[in-house]
Amino acid sequence: xxxxxxxxxxxxxxxxxxxxxxxxxxxxxxxxxxxxxxxxxxxxxxxxxxxxxxxxxxxxxxxxxxxxxxxxxxxxxxxxxxxx
Numbered sequence: 822x823x824x825x826x827x828x829x830x831x832x833x834x835x836x837x838x839x840x841x842x843x844x845x846x847x848x849x850x851x852x853x854x855x856x857x858x859x860x861x862x863x864x865x866x867x868x869x870x871x872x873x874x875x876x877x878x879x880x881x882x883x884x885x886x887x888x889x890x891x892x893x894x895x896x897x898x899x900x901x902x903x904x905x
Contacts, residue, residue, distance in 0.1 A: 836900035840868060847873035850891050851880035862891060867899035 840846060847867050854860035862883075865876045876897075883891055 833898065836898040836903060839900045839903040840866060840898060843868045849873050849876045849880070850883045850888060850893065851877065852883060852887075853880055855881065861894045863895050863897065864891075864893035865897045865899060867897075868902060869899075872899050872901065 845868070847865075847870055849863075849865040849867075851863055851865070852860045853863050860881070863880060865873065867873055867876075
């Protein structure tokens with residue numbers, strides 16, 4: 822199902838607004854892809870610890886050295902508990 826840019830932006834803003842209401846957020850900075858030439862920097866922002874743990878297991882964790890200049894290529898806002 823194709824999603825228009827407007828629909829995407831509305832849903833993204835709703836997710837971000839929901840996450841702003843949470844007392845605690847979990848942020849995972851990691852890499853997708855092993856080869857440094859092709860890897861992507863990913864940031865996951867979520868309200869549930871087990872979602873952050875799952876993504877930590879699925880991606881390559883960023884080291885302290887990596888985090889000094891980490892600018893994500895993609896940001897995933899996981900607002901899974903938000904009632905749609």
